[in-house]
Amino acid sequence: MGGMTTDIKLLDENGRRVDGRTPEEMRPLRIEAGVLKRADGSAYVEWGLNKVLAAVYGPRECHPRHMQNPTRALVQCKYNMAAFSVDDRKRPGPDRRSQEISKITSEALTHVVFTEYFPRASIDVYIEVLQANAGTRCAGLTAASVALADAGVPMRDLVASCAAGKAAGTVMVDLGKEEDNFGEADIPVGYVPRTKEIVLLQMDGDLTQDEYVKGLNMAIHGCEKVYEIQRDALKRRYEARALDTDIAAPEGAGKGVA
């Protein structure tokens, strides 16, 4: 992992982590759907100290044209970190890490989108990390699938994402920044709860096979919790929309076919 050493105690005598969590406890997660005006769909995720926005444009014409697929839409994700999102200013623009994350996020989302409905089109997903505190690829993927649903893109299911890892010799869910920097391993997972499919999977660090099995199960359990919060965000969004329509609808509206 980070390869750095620290005096910070990642797990205290009572089995509590730096921020007081137990190993099985996730950081607080809040999701809001439909937060941007211009985008076709959007979502905002606050996950611990992470602040991540996702916006969806499309399906729309794919440029450059040679990229078009005559039978399917392309799901093209761009993960980007704001220069001020980390302690040492990040040089703006795509680096190798963000290009890799963009690639695996695009692949994970492609699996759930009915791409065959939109030949030659592009569905563009933009993930902006405003404040980073470990686990931004999971927060980004979680936000992106809510934004896709908010945009009305037909999907098989949402992708929920959560990581597990190991710090201070203990397997734990949803690593925070100190645990990520000074810990022993990290396993980010993207999961489709309805079909129980793993669509994003990475790992780095050092784990025995038993620790890995425990960690992957913990991450998937985390994904299931994330999924509930994603669904709740979408429900709230649609309730709000229904309310808007009630107020804004002129007399006689709703009786005929729109």
Next chain:
Amino acid sequence: MSKDVMAELKRDHIAKLLTKGTRSDGRGFEEMRPLKITTDYIKSAEGSARVQLGGTDVVVGVKLMVGEPFGDTPDKGVLTTNAELIPMASETFESGPPDKESIEISRVIDRGIREGHAVDLSKLCIEKGKEVWIMFLDVHVVDYDGNLFDAANIAANAALKTAVVPAKRAGKGEDFPLPLQHTPISLTVVKIDDKILVDPTHDEERVADARLTVTTTETGNLCAMQKGLVGSFSIEEVFKVIEMSRRLGAETRLRLPG
């Protein structure tokens, strides 16, 4: 366009063979292609290896120079990995800045070598905070017939094992062999329908639904993992690939020098 039609035809052919339990080159599902390792291949590099894995051919060179350490690891040498997919290796590779594919390959190779602690970077410190050895691992793909991940991983390990730190040339004492710790070996599989195949050829990669690379060390521990392509894996399939990686990785490890 014609390429897509070919891929579709090939996919049917390959999938049909798989249902009969064979692959288009006659191998078993868990059988690697013939492996040939040539070390000390490039005299101008501090360590080098050429690896031929079936029809895939890669050359890896290790270069070392004196430089400044990173601020957060002042007493450790620096590892930098780069992969070049040059146009001579395939009609699909283009010259110019690295694209998504080569970035992913170099980051997955780097993750295995770094997280598997192939090199003891703490022994590459010359003066804490001021001078350390900077190690460049350059992967050159000259012929592409699938599974660049494993061919490059094996070549990187072989090149590291034969590398000598050029201390004398830099005026830093006597030359010494690169301080090595572990041997992280990767195994890459692809999934076509429900079949899992190790060491995929170019044709198999082109029609595959999903890809998974698992890197293990001689301790049996896992150190890196990467899922790719738009398909998915079940949790049981992931555990099966881990078991395959540990078993086949041990066989590959025996083929390496020293």
